Amino acid sequence: xxxxxxxxxxxxxxxxxxxxxxxxxxxxxxxxxxxxxxxxxxxxxxxxxxxxxxxxxxxxxxxxxxxxxxxxxxxxxxxxxxxxxxxxxxxxxxxxxxxxxxxxxxxxxxxxxxxxxxxxxxxxxxxxxxxxxxxxxxxxxxxxxxxxxxxxxxxxxxxxxxxxxxxxxxxxxxxxxxxxxxxxxxxxxxxxxxxxxxxxxxxxxxxxxxxxxxxxxxxxxxxxxxxxxxxxxxxxxxxxxxxxxxxxxxxxxxxxxxxxxxxxxxxxxxxxxxxxxxxxxxxxxxxxxxxxxxxxxxxxxxxxxxxxxxxxxxxxxxxxxxxxxxxxxxxxxxxxxxxxxxxxxxxxxxxxxxxxxxxxxxxxxxxxxxxxxxxxxxxxxxxxxxxxxxxxxxxxxxxxxxxxxxxxxxxxxxxxxxxxxxxxxxxxxxxxxxxxxxxxxxxxxxxxxxxxxxxxxxxxxxxxxxxxxxxxxxxxxxxxxxxxxxxxxxxxxxxxxxxxxxxxxxxxxxxxxxxxxxxxxxxxxxxxxxxxxxxxxxxxxxxxxxxxxxxxxxxxxxxxxxxxxxxxxxxxxxxxxxxxxxxxxxxxxxxxxxxxxxxxxxxxxxxxxxxxxxxxxxxxxxxxxxxxxxxxxxxxxxxxxxxxxxxxxxxxxxxxxxxxxxxxxxxxxxxxxxxxxxxxxxxxxxxxxxxxxxxxxxxxxxxxxxxxxxxxxxxxxxxxxxxxxxxxxxxxxxxxxxxxxxxxxxxxxxxxxxxxxxxxxxxxxxxxxxxxxxxxxxxxxxxxxxxxxxxxxxxxxxxxxxxxxxxxxxxxxxxxxxxxxxxxxxxxxxxx
Numbered sequence: 001x002x003x004x005x006x007x008x009x010x011x012x013x014x015x016x017x018x019x020x021x022x023x024x025x026x027x028x029x030x031x032x033x034x035x036x037x038x039x040x041x042x043x044x045x046x047x048x049x050x051x052x053x054x055x056x057x058x059x060x061x062x063x064x065x066x067x068x069x070x071x072x073x074x075x076x077x078x079x080x081x082x083x084x085x086x087x088x089x090x091x092x093x094x095x096x097x098x099x100x101x102x103x104x105x106x107x108x109x110x111x112x113x114x115x116x117x118x119x120x121x122x123x124x125x126x127x128x129x130x131x132x133x134x135x136x137x138x139x140x141x142x143x144x145x146x147x148x149x150x151x152x153x154x155x156x157x158x159x160x161x162x163x164x165x166x167x168x169x170x171x172x173x174x175x176x177x178x179x180x181x182x183x184x185x186x187x188x189x190x191x192x193x194x195x196x197x198x199x200x201x202x203x204x205x206x207x208x209x210x211x212x213x214x215x216x217x218x219x220x221x222x223x224x225x226x227x228x229x230x231x232x233x234x235x236x237x238x239x240x241x242x243x244x245x246x247x248x249x250x251x252x253x254x255x256x257x258x259x260x261x262x263x264x265x266x267x268x269x270x271x272x273x274x275x276x277x278x279x280x281x282x283x284x285x286x287x288x289x290x291x292x293x294x295x296x297x298x299x300x301x302x303x304x305x306x307x308x309x310x311x312x313x314x315x316x317x318x319x320x321x322x323x324x325x326x327x328x329x330x331x332x333x334x335x336x337x338x339x340x341x342x343x344x345x346x347x348x349x350x351x352x353x354x355x356x357x358x359x360x361x362x363x364x365x366x367x368x369x370x371x372x373x374x375x376x377x378x379x380x381x382x383x384x385x386x387x388x389x390x391x392x393x394x395x396x397x398x399x400x401x402x403x404x405x406x407x408x409x410x411x412x413x414x415x416x417x418x419x420x421x422x423x424x425x426x427x428x429x430x431x432x433x434x435x436x437x438x439x440x441x442x443x444x445x446x447x448x449x450x451x452x453x454x455x456x457x458x459x460x461x462x463x464x465x466x467x468x469x470x471x472x473x474x475x476x477x478x479x480x481x482x483x484x485x486x487x488x489x490x491x492x493x494x495x496x497x498x499x500x501x502x503x504x505x506x507x508x509x510x511x512x513x514x515x516x517x518x519x520x521x522x523x524x525x526x527x528x529x530x531x532x533x534x535x536x537x538x539x540x541x542x543x544x545x546x547x548x549x550x551x552x553x554x555x556x557x558x559x560x561x562x563x564x565x566x567x568x569x570x571x572x573x574x575x576x577x578x579x580x581x582x583x584x585x586x587x588x589x590x591x592x593x594x595x596x597x598x599x600x601x602x603x604x605x606x607x608x609x610x611x612x613x614x615x616x617x618x619x620x621x622x623x624x625x626x627x628x629x630x631x632x633x634x635x636x637x638x639x640x641x642x643x644x645x646x647x648x649x650x651x652x653x654x655x656x657x658x659x660x661x662x663x664x665x666x667x668x669x670x671x672x673x674x675x676x677x678x679x680x681x682x683x684x685x686x687x688x689x690x691x692x693x694x695x696x697x698x699x700x701x702x703x704x705x706x707x708x709x710x711x712x713x714x715x716x717x718x719x720x721x722x723x724x725x726x727x728x729x730x731x732x733x734x735x736x737x738x739x740x741x742x743x744x745x746x747x748x749x750x751x752x753x754x755x756x757x758x759x760x761x762x763x764x765x766x767x768x769x770x771x772x773x774x775x776x777x778x779x780x781x782x783x784x785x786x787x788x789x790x791x792x793x794x795x796x797x798x799x800x801x802x803x804x805x806x807x808x809x810x811x812x813x814x815x816x817x818x819x820x821x822x823x824x825x826x827x828x829x830x831x832x
Contacts, residue, residue, distance in 0.1 A: 039091035040117030040148070042066075048116065052152055057194040062153060065122035065146040073097055073121060075551045075573040079454070081466075081581070083546075084561060084571040088218070093565050094120050098158075099466050099572060101203050102144055104211035105158045111214050114150045122146040122155065127186040130172050141187050143198070154199050155191050157184060161202040162464065206276045208467045213275035216471070217267040219545065219666040220260050231261050232270060239271075239290045244300070247273070247283035259283060260666040281470035281664070324370040332370030386427050387435065389413075389420055394439045399446030406436060450577040469510040472660040473668030475572075476515060476544035478506045478532060479585035480524040480552075484604035485597055487630045489521065489761060490768060493775045497768060498602070501630065503592075504528045506536055508544070509584050511656035512649065514638045515540060519631055521764035524552060526559045527722040530681040533563070534723065537677065542668035546570040550582060559683060566680050568669050588641070596637045601625060628757045679736045682719035682729050690716050696730060701741035703728050708739065724755070725762035 040048075045066055049059050064070075073095035075082050081099040089110045096102035102120075109118045124142040131137050145156040159167070164182045168174045173186045181200065188198040234254040239245065251259055263280055265271040271288045274295050278286040289295055324332070335351050351369055358368030381387050393413050397404060404412065410432050417426040427435075444456035469475040486498040499521050506515045516535035520528060536543055547564075549555040551573055564571050574581035598605040601624050625633065642654040650656070661667060671677060688696050690711055695704035696718065703726075708716070710733055717731040726741040747755060
């Protein structure tokens with residue numbers, strides 16, 4: 001919500017006059033934090049419509065908006081992150097289409113006392129828009145929010161201010177109002193027929209800072225307050241002497257290292273700060289006061305009169321003519337030295353004339369004699385015909401169906417150049433590749449689709465990017481990685497079976513600290529998500545406030561969205577086909593692969609070498625590490641990475657995590673590792689038939705609990721535990737009950753790591769069991785064949801038979817065909 005221009009007219013939420021808007025802005029800027037109220041239900045909605053006498057189409061539209069979303073918000077090819085925001089005011093999950101646009105506005109609505117309720121993605125309406133050629137075309141328009149305020153309902157469209165400037169310049173259906181705000185004319189006309197006002201909200205950079213501050217105050221308000229009366233007296237005594245003070249100085253003066261209690265005072269309106277200008281996560285520069293009037297800009301400047309600050313922003317642009325390069329300055333300096341030595345001549349006279357002209361402009365003599373060097377040389381293309389031919393050839397062939405490689409493209413160009421310009425020598429390979437590098441990004445979509453196009457795009461403007469987290473557990477990223485390493489998982493049929501495990505990592509974005517990891521033998525699924533969250537709570541006693549994930553089926557599942565709503569963390573979905581997003585997790589996988597995995601047995605890091613070695617030396621054949629060893633291996637690497645500081649880091653992940661939690665103890669979502677959390681993270685598996693004599697038969701085990709005797713129906717809803725293979729949760733008479741299999745008592749006596757490995761082997765062995773069954777069937781068929789050749793002959797062994805290493809993901813073949821194709825080995829004669 002932009003307050004830089006629109007505060008001169010109507011308030012974006014309330015539509016009040018500028019005087020009321022300024023009062024509303026002041027309240028939010030200086031830290032008003034509403035207490036979460038009762039969700040706005042059907043009774044409250046009926047009363048609201050009756051109070052405002054809303055009837056007809058407007059009433060129907062509001063009721064349809066409250067009933068649910070008109071469309072599902074999903075990640076798309078656009079470079080914006082879809083966020084599932086856990087609203088305290090609405091008591092439900094609010095889906096926003098952008099992390100930099102709709103999400104900051106949702107934060108504002110959630111904490112605005114004048115807003116009673118708000119609904120995202122209200123029903124679409126038909127509007128008549130102008131095309132580029134000036135014709136009108138009927139289309140459908142879906143607003144971003146329907147907001148119910150104490151001053152009436154509002155339909156809201158949210159966009160970045162930079163995007164609004166571009167739309168206003170290109171489309172005639174938009175206007176800029178006198179107060180600097182924008183309006184979608186056709187949308188406003190469509191809703192005016194219903195009797196609903198339409199507002200366009202412009203989002204600026206300052207709104208992301210406001211959202212971050214509101215999120216921190218939200219966390220502080222949910223912390224348990226201890227001796228706040230004593231704290232308030234200490235703060236009052238200090239602020240009466242100072243009037244205006246940085247938050248860090250206030251904390252130091254009263255001996256408060258954890259800033260959470262002070263942030264609670266800001267949220268409770270006992271301290272004031274400008275949350276649109278200062279960041280609470282930077283207490284050294286965050287000014288606080290006892291009265292809002294002290295935060296007036298003139299007063300702040302008078303208080304900071306000894307502090308040197310930039311007034312405005314420097315865009316970092318200047319002419320090269322005024323700032324020559326170092327090599328050019330050296331030539332100018334040499335010319336000045338020659339003049340000092342008394343050199344005369346035509347060049348010296350020209351140099352003195354330049355110096356006199358430059359001194360009149362206030363320019364140094366060295367700079368004056370260095371300016372012209374950058375213009376020297378022939379800048380015109382030396383071979384324009386060849387360059388034009390190469391550019392046209394690249395545009396016509398690079399994105400063709402053949403998808404030629406650069407060397408193949410250059411060979412074709414040389415042939416075309418010989419035919420088109422037989423008397424000229426073709427461009428060199430280096431020049432041709434330079435042209436290809438310049439033309440390649442514009443042809444990325446035709447050659448590789450959306451993913452290649454997004455990878456070739458230039459970086460976004462730094463000012464338009466989402467703010468990076470400034471404290472631990474504010475935001476984390478979660479992703480999966482198929483390890484480039486084989487490990488031995490089981491020995492059976494005289495063979496050792498090797499598999500590539502899947503690694504799931506949860507990494508804090510602020511500190512780069514690995515919060516939790518988990519290894520599985522199966523592909524990523526809802527179980528992977530449950531296990532990584534359990535491990536995070538087990539190790540830290542809290543969860544991140546937001547988790548960035550991709551659009552995989554495990555993350556887009558109803559289970560994960562419901563779990564996020566239960567635990568209270570926001571879900572941020574990366575856009576589809578944008579490989580640059582999620583770099584924090586991918587960077588960790590890259591470090592593990594290059595710094596650690598390349599030196600371990602059974603690795604696949606050097607893929608070129610793997611392809612050119614014999615089968616006896618392939619990674620799956622030389623794997624010696626067990627799953628237990630691999631788990632210890634990665635634990636060692638994770639511990640090492642906590643103390644590893646990258647080139648751009650200001651400290652190790654462990655140090656940043658520790659210091660950040662000491663300063664912001666309210667960060668993260670405190671979560672208790674209890675039965676409720678275990679049941680919430682268990683994954684639904686449907687209903688199973690109850691056998692009164694044996695219990696619930698699931699997989700290879702029977703599960704039982706005395707409570708199952710009271711079951712009132714034969715089909716029981718079941719949630720298997722994602723970690724313990726001998727535990728499930730069954731719903732009996734409306735209560736979830738833990739049921740156990742026979743191995744549970746001995747399983748409970750093992751160490752934690754032994755339990756983890758045994759659980760992985762038991763729960764992720766579908767593919768492994770399939771390979772074991774195929775091999776055992778093959779060996780059984782061979783044994784039957786040997787016995788069938790002579791029933792009266794003694795048992796014999798195949799000459800030279802030795803156990804071999806195989807991988808479960810080798811291509812499966814029919815064992816009957818193997819038996820028919822194999823020649824019988826020579827038999828060793830023996831007597832009974």
